[in-house]
Amino acid sequence: MKRDRPSLWAALTTGVLVNVLLRSQSAYWPRAGVLAALVCAPLLAAAAWGFARAWRAGQSPLLRLLFAALLAYSAALELLHFWALTQRLYTGLPLTVVCLTLLLPGVYLRRVSAISQTAHVVLCLLLLASGFMLLTVLPRLRITNLQTFALQPADLLTAAQEQLTLYPEYLLPALWPQRGRQKRGPLLRLALAALWFDVGIHLVLELFYGAALPLRVDPVHAAARCGALSVFNRLESLQLALWVMALALKLALYFYAACLLLGQTRQQANAVPLRRFPLYLCGMWALCLLLRRADLDAALQTRGALAWGFAALTGMGGAAAWLCRKTKRCI
Amino acid sequence: MPQPLSRSLPENLAYLQKSFGASGDFYAKELAISGIRCAIVMFTGLSSPEKLCHLALEMLDRDPVMLGGSEGLCDYLLTQSLTPAEPRPVEDWQTFTQMLNNGMTLLLIDGCARAVMFSTQEMPQRSIGTPSGEGNMRGSQEAFTELLRSNLSLLRRQFRSGTLVAEIATARTRAQTEYCLCYDSRLAPQETVDALREQLAQIELPVLLDSAYFASFLKQDKLNLFPAAAYTERPATACARLCEGKAVVLVSGCPYALIVPSFFAEHFECLDDYASGAVFAGLIRLLKYLAFLLAVFGPGLYVMAVSFAPEIIPVQMLTKLARAEISTPLPPMLEMLCVTLLLEIVREAGLRAPQSIGHTVSLVGALILGETAVSAGIVSVPVLTMAAAATIATLAVPSLYEQSILFRFAVILLAGAFGVLGVACAALVILAMACGSEPFGYDYLYPLMPLTRTTWRDGFVRSIWSRLAGAGEVIGRHET
Numbered sequence: 001m002k003r004d005r006p007s008l009w010a011a012l013t014t015g016v017l018v019n020v021l022l023r024s025q026s027a028y029w030p031r032a033g034v035l036a037a038l039v040c041a042p043l044l045a046a047a048a049w050g051f052a053r054a055w056r057a058g059q060s061p062l063l064r065l066l067f068a069a070l071l072a073y074s075a076a077l078e079l080l081h082f083w084a085l086t087q088r089l090y091t092g093l094p095l096t097v098v099c100l101t102l103l104l105p106g107v108y109l110r111r112v113s114a115i116s117q118t119a120h121v122v123l124c125l126l127l128l129a130s131g132f133m134l135l136t137v138l139p140r141l142r143i144t145n146l147q148t149f150a151l152q153p154a155d156l157l158t159a160a161q162e163q164l165t166l167y168p169e170y171l172l173p174a175l176w177p178q179r180g181r182q183k184r185g186p187l188l189r190l191a192l193a194a195l196w197f198d199v200g201i202h203l204v205l206e207l208f209y210g211a212a213l214p215l216r217v218d219p220v221h222a223a224a225r226c227g228a229l230s231v232f233n234r235l236e237s238l239q240l241a242l243w244v245m246a247l248a249l250k251l252a253l254y255f256y257a258a259c260l261l262l263g264q265t266r267q268q269a270n271a272v273p274l275r276r277f278p279l280y281l282c283g284m285w286a287l288c289l290l291l292r293r294a295d296l297d298a299a300l301q302t303r304g305a306l307a308w309g310f311a312a313l314t315g316m317g318g319a320a321a322w323l324c325r326k327t328k329r330c331i
Numbered sequence: 332m333p334q335p336l337s338r339s340l341p342e343n344l345a346y347l348q349k350s351f352g353a354s355g356d357f358y359a360k361e362l363a364i365s366g367i368r369c370a371i372v373m374f375t376g377l378s379s380p381e382k383l384c385h386l387a388l389e390m391l392d393r394d395p396v397m398l399g400g401s402e403g404l405c406d407y408l409l410t411q412s413l414t415p416a417e418p419r420p421v422e423d424w425q426t427f428t429q430m431l432n433n434g435m436t437l438l439l440i441d442g443c444a445r446a447v448m449f450s451t452q453e454m455p456q457r458s459i460g461t462p463s464g465e466g467n468m469r470g471s472q473e474a475f476t477e478l479l480r481s482n483l484s485l486l487r488r489q490f491r492s493g494t495l496v497a498e499i500a501t502a503r504t505r506a507q508t509e510y511c512l513c514y515d516s517r518l519a520p521q522e523t524v525d526a527l528r529e530q531l532a533q534i535e536l537p538v539l540l541d542s543a544y545f546a547s548f549l550k551q552d553k554l555n556l557f558p559a560a561a562y563t564e565r566p567a568t569a570c571a572r573l574c575e576g577k578a579v580v581l582v583s584g585c586p587y588a589l590i591v592p593s594f595f596a597e598h599f600e601c602l603d604d605y606a607s608g609a610v611f612a613g614l615i616r617l618l619k620y621l622a623f624l625l626a627v628f629g630p631g632l633y634v635m636a637v638s639f640a641p642e643i644i645p646v647q648m649l650t651k652l653a654r655a656e657i658s659t660p661l662p663p664m665l666e667m668l669c670v671t672l673l674l675e676i677v678r679e680a681g682l683r684a685p686q687s688i689g690h691t692v693s694l695v696g697a698l699i700l701g702e703t704a705v706s707a708g709i710v711s712v713p714v715l716t717m718a719a720a721a722t723i724a725t726l727a728v729p730s731l732y733e734q735s736i737l738f739r740f741a742v743i744l745l746a747g748a749f750g751v752l753g754v755a756c757a758a759l760v761i762l763a764m765a766c767g768s769e770p771f772g773y774d775y776l777y778p779l780m781p782l783t784r785t786t787w788r789d790g791f792v793r794s795i796w797s798r799l800a801g802a803g804e805v806i807g808r809h810e811t
Contacts (some may be wrong), residue, residue, distance in 0.1 A: 090639070090750065097749055101756040105763055107554065114767030117774065120781055121762055236752050237640050244755035245762075274554070 006116035007174060009186060011253045014123045015169040016194035018246040021130075021220050021239075022081060028159035028211050030203040032151050036159035037195040044163075044170055044195075045188035051311045052174035052187075054318025063314055067171070068261040070303075070310055071254045074168050075300055076287040079103075082247055083288075084296055085218060089240070095292060097319055099285045102248045106280070109252035110272040119253075122245050129242050133235055134204060136227030146209030163195055166307040169250075172257050255280050340368055340441035346424070347372060351431075367404050377434035379453035401442030408438070410448045420445035429507065435788035456481060460800065462564045464729065469606035472568040479509055479583040482566075485578070486513060486588075489570035494518070500532065508539040509583040513569075518576035527548065527578050527591060542582040543590035549591060549770070556684035556734050557768050561593035567602060592770035594777050596790055598730045599623070604793055613792030620791065622727035626735040629721045630667050631742030631754055633714070637663045639678045639750030646789075648806070655711035664747025666710050670718040671739065672699065 048249040050060070055063075083098045109115050173187065205219045216222055219268065220239070258280075259272045337343050344359060351357040356376045362369055371383065399406065408416050422428050422439060422445055430437060434452030459481070462474040471489070475482045483497055494517040502508045512531065514524050527549075534548045543562065550559040563569055569579045569588045580589040590597075598618045604612040636644055637652060644652065659666060676697030681689050701719075704710045725735040738761055745753030768775035778785035788794045 051739035054336075086752070093749075093752075095781035097752065101745075101749055101752040104756055105759040108552075108760055108767050111552070111767050111769075113769055114763050117765050117776065117780060118759070121766065121776075124782070234643050237635075237643050240751050241755035241758065244752055245759045246757050248756070 006113045008029075008112065008116055008119070008172075008253070009190070010123050011115050011119035011194055011249060012117050012169045012172060012190055014126065014246050015250040016167055016190065017123070017126060018242060018243060018250060019165075019167060020194070021126075021172065021243055022085060022247070023087065023220070024081075024218055026160035026202060026205055026216065026219050027198075028202065029147060029151070029155055029159070029213075030156040030199055031147075032159035033163065033195075033199040033202055034085060036156055036163050037192075040160055040163040041191040041195050042188065044191040045164065045185070047166060047308075047311055048170040048173065048187040051171050051314055055174040055211045056318075058314070058318040058321030060317065063317060064261045066313075067309055068258045070306060071168055071258045071261075072283070073306070074303055075251050075254045075284060076291055077296070077303055078247060078251065079288050080291055080294075080296060081282065081300070082244075083292075085221070088218060089221070089236075093315055095288055096285065099281070099288055102244065103204055103281050105245075105248045106252040106255055107274070109249065110274065110277070112270050113216045113248065115253055115256060119249055122242070126242050126246055129235075129238060130201075133224050133227050133239060134218050134225050136235060137204075137208060137223055140226055141204065141207040142210070143207070145207050146204065147211060148268055163198070165304045166311060167194075168254065168257075168307065171307065171311065172253070175257055175260055209231070217227055251284075291297060333425040335423050336421070336427065336439075336444045336446060338442055338444045339371060340439055343439050344370055348429055350428070364440075367401055370439045371436055371437040371563055372431065372439060373451070374431055375796065377432070377454050378436050378451045382451040383436045383449060383455055401440045405440055405443045405447060405601055415450065417448040417450060421634070422446075424535035429501065430810070432507065433509075434659060452480075452768070454478065459485070460752045465563065465568070465601070467565070467602045467683060469702055470602040471565065473566055473585040475566060475569075475581070476586060477584050477586055479511055479581055482581045482586075482588070483513075485566040486569055486573075486581070487565045490515075490573055495573065498528070502531075503533075503535045504539045504549055505537055506539065509758050510539070510542075510545075511581040512578060513573065513581065514578040515573050515576065518574065519578055519686045520576060523592065524578055526771060527580075531580065537598055539582060541585045542580055542587050542686075545580060545582075545589055551769050553766060555764050558593065558730075558734070559591070559768070559770055561590040561597050561730065562587045562592060564588070565602070571602070592773050594770070594773070595768075595775050596777070596779050598728055602775055604794075605799075609793055609795045616792055619727050622724040623735065626721050626724040626728070627738040628742055628754070628758070630671060630725065630739060631757065632664045632719050633717045634667050635746040635750055635754050652713055655713050658702060658708045659711045659714075660709070662747075663714065664743060666714050667718060667743050667747070670704075670710055670714055671721070671743065674718055674722050675736065 027033075079095075079099055079102060082102065083093075083095050086093045087099060109118060170187070171188065173190075201220060202213075205216075205223065206213050208223050209216055209219065213219065221236055224236040224239040225234050256272055259276060260269065337346070338363075344361075347357075356373075357373045358380065359370055359372045373380070373383070405420065406592040408414060409418060409420060416438075421430055426445060427437060434454055436449040436451045436487075437448065438447040440447070452760060453669045456478045457476050459476055460474055461472045473485060475485060477700075479499070487495060487497070488665055492515065494515050496516045498512045498516055499509055499770065500512070502510055510531065512528060513526075530549060534545060536544055538811070539545075543560075545556060546560040547553075560715060561572075563572075564587050566588075569590065572590045573579060577593075579593050580591065582589070599616055604616065607615075637656060641649055641653075656663060661669065671773075675698070677693065677700070680696070681693045684692050701715055705712055705715060721739060725732055728735070738757070741760075742754065745757045747753070749756070765776055766780075774780070778788075778790040780786075789799060793799065
């Protein structure tokens, strides 16, 4: 009942799960995904672990600035990605509205404890809603929809490429290494949760759409639309509301992390000062306006490449710092 | 440094005359005890001269002649005499004034720089009544009153353990209002009590008329709308909270006790929950949570569904809603806002108006305005029904009334402006507010979140008494 060093793992998990739900197109066939996940989950966890070690060993102001820039870029892409989804669903919804509704909750998500506790609730609701959606579309799932063609190496490669996207959530634990009671192998658990959830959703979608799976736009949302209840006809509004909540939480986490990176004092480490929020809101809105005409798919791929590049750069920096220390000791 | 009393009686009396001489209720009388010049001083509205005469003066007349002069008389009264004098003398004017205002009678002795206090309070007070704002069918029906000492005695009568500590202090206000910090020294976490004591001592206010004045100072995040403390007018509820290791603050002149730390789930609990069966109590509690959700989100969801997502409404219902909405000139958001505002105005008018016309206000508001607005086609029946249902649902959780109303308006505005996104944004803001509250470092959502056994023992529902008794929830234990 007493708040003692709240854990942010629920927020990180929510962040990686919402990536799966908001995907505009299915990425791979589930069978390929299962095989790829066996390799990709340990790889992602290893990359995140290596990044955390290197970050602690050799972080520098330049790297901190780069990390903050990566987070800002990711946040803008998430906003634009969601805006593109809402454009398809509610034509004419302005980008400003999307920015406002997704960033406004950040005012109350400035404390670590608020992020942590809210993430637990949102994660719980998200999983419940996903389960509920599954129940309501259960009569429409057909075993016969499962594809039986032989998997090609290209299928496996596509799945691995998709699963090896290094989201900032894998890098963020490096910033708060000793928060809360940690279970063993938290990074591996995070990667496994994200990839198995992704594979699970793809399996449901394959059972739902069959061979048409790769052709569907916003497949999860479209599946949610078919769910029926006795009182309310469709469930997509419920799903959408929860995705908005999860995404807003993810953006608040990025904001908190960016503030940590950009020189927050030790006293302020548990909360972001309110005075920084208007700057964040206006900055994100301006960045979104700047990137609104960019090709979103290409930008997302660039983000993935940038994240890997940044992790590699940090790794090299960490290795160099470690070598320097060793050399100094020897001398 | 407080100004000390003078050894000279005329000087002391002159000082008092200068300070209180203009007051009609100030009473000072010179007299001689064992040949030594003395004076008794009191406020007649707070102390009783008859009581003083009966308790002390008659007895003093029978006491032997003093040998030690003025100091000897003072020492004799403080330590040896049978008169019921307070054991500590008053030595400075600040304490003197404070004690006079507390209803004490003070005896000034010529040649002695100390005054002797007699507890002769006789203050007019409201008799102990039944709680007006916390309806309960079972349990004690006593309510706190305005008198601090009386409230303390009510609390001590319920909580008969020797571990009950009642620390009385004077608030830093112009009126020097007293308050009392009560806690169980064995159950309440020491760091919580220390932090609370320190915070209360530092609060500076021009006036302290209600215990709620303290609450804003105890809030960590001033933007957070959820209350930092709970209130009760029932000594029984205060006693129950003391047993959970919480602290109770009583303020002189206020019949509501402040309870800290306070958790979200407490607003959905009442004494009847524990007096009735576990199954029924659990059902009622769940209904209260549903009522809160309906009060906050009901009108907003209606506006969202009608304006942005009509496809989620079943066709038959949608046809009826469309027929009702088409005949009204205002869009659903404005319609809902107007009706909700009107209901609030009616409620406020009914509350503030003199009792004799209060019923008329309610009748005019509810029947005539509602009926005519619908017949004139200004508002639709579904909107009126939803607004009325939300207003009634608010009353199921009265302690969160303010929050329900504010949240409801925010949800209606956001839902009307941005649809599903607006509702989601509002829901997350409310959730973040609840999760971000940290009353004295504790989780505001305890025991509801994170989900543990306690959630089902005494959270969303309550378990049977044998299990509750075994667990004995106390804050500060089972810390994560």
